Amino acid sequence: MGLTKTEIFTLEQNQISSIAKVFGHPARVAILQHLFKIDSCICGDLVDEIGLAQPTISQHLKELKKIGLIKGNITGTSICYCIDKENWSNMKTTLTAFLDQDLEDSNTCC
Amino acid sequence: MGLTKTEIFTLEQNQISSIAKVFGHPARVAILQHLFKIDSCICGDLVDEIGLAQPTISQHLKELKKIGLIKGNITGTSICYCIDKENWSNMKTTLTAFLDQDLEDSNTCC
DNA sequence: TTATTATATTGCAATATTACGATTAAAGGA
DNA sequence: TCCTTTAATCGTAATATTGCAATATAATAA
Numbered sequence: 001m002g003l004t005k006t007e008i009f010t011l012e013q014n015q016i017s018s019i020a021k022v023f024g025h026p027a028r029v030a031i032l033q034h035l036f037k038i039d040s041c042i043c044g045d046l047v048d049e050i051g052l053a054q055p056t057i058s059q060h061l062k063e064l065k066k067i068g069l070i071k072g073n074i075t076g077t078s079i080c081y082c083i084d085k086e087n088w089s090n091m092k093t094t095l096t097a098f099l100d101q102d103l104e105d106s107n108t109c110c
Numbered sequence: 111m112g113l114t115k116t117e118i119f120t121l122e123q124n125q126i127s128s129i130a131k132v133f134g135h136p137a138r139v140a141i142l143q144h145l146f147k148i149d150s151c152i153c154g155d156l157v158d159e160i161g162l163a164q165p166t167i168s169q170h171l172k173e174l175k176k177i178g179l180i181k182g183n184i185t186g187t188s189i190c191y192c193i194d195k196e197n198w199s200n201m202k203t204t205l206t207a208f209l210d211q212d213l214e215d216s217n218t219c220c
Numbered sequence: 221t222t223a224t225t226a227t228a229t230t231g232c233a234a235t236a237t238t239a240c241g242a243t244t245a246a247a248g249g250a
Numbered sequence: 251t252c253c254t255t256t257a258a259t260c261g262t263a264a265t266a267t268t269g270c271a272a273t274a275t276a277a278t279a280a
Binding site for chain 2: 004018024085095099102
């Protein structure tokens with residue numbers, strides 16, 4: 001049916017998968033890498049940088065904004081996008097806890 | 111068009127998004143958490159544990175196997191699924207490098 | 221006011237994903 | 251052999267995602 005049954009999973013499982021879903025497209029990964037790379041945050045060059053049409057980039061930015069990883073400030077005609085450092089840090093804590101499960105106890109099966 | 115333009119992105123960007131995509135469904139997060147939790151790896155109880163139909167779980171397991179995060183050994187009638195520790199570790203290295211971008215240099219914009 | 225510039229939104233087509241019933245395949249037990 | 255158990259595969263319906271052309275919006279410049 002194409003519809004994920006979120007209600008049968010825990011809040012943590014849904015949070016992890018929501019974050020991961022946003023990272024699940026190379027354009028969004030590229031956007032985030034670019035935002036980290038440039039020291040300034042005037043981001044009007046994303047369309048040229050990434051190589052997708054303007055509406056497509058705008059849509060990806062919307063996804064990133066929706067989950068809180070980036071924030072945008074209006075600066076005249078253009079919009080200044082940048083990483084939301086605090087939310088990025090919180091996101092990292094959630095994801096790292098999931099990724100570090102293997103450190104907790106070492107079962108020797110298989 | 112529903113088709114990701116993978117060719118315009120770097121190998122790293124595609125690798126990160128491929129991994130993240132697999133984590134982008136709560137059922138697969140739940141499956142991995144369960145595989146880590148139980149000390150043994152006889153995994154026939156995943157259907158009862160997760161609460162999705164058997165073909166659906168089988169499909170999710172296939173995704174996890176395809177990217178190499180789990181491996182399955184045939185044990186009589188059932189199949190023994192478990193985390194591929196080495197691949198898990200490699201995956202973590204790739205993802206962590208992406209997540210830790212904010213540590214590299216602290217721009218004070220925004 | 222009328223361009224111009226920058227970004228968002230709308231609408232749509234193509235493809236992908238999710239979920240499950242029905243079926244199949246393979247191994248073990250009666 | 252026949253039945254049961256376990257998991258994979260097939261087929262299909264419903265929904266989601268991706269991408270872009272066209273259009274809208276909003277701010278500034280001329």
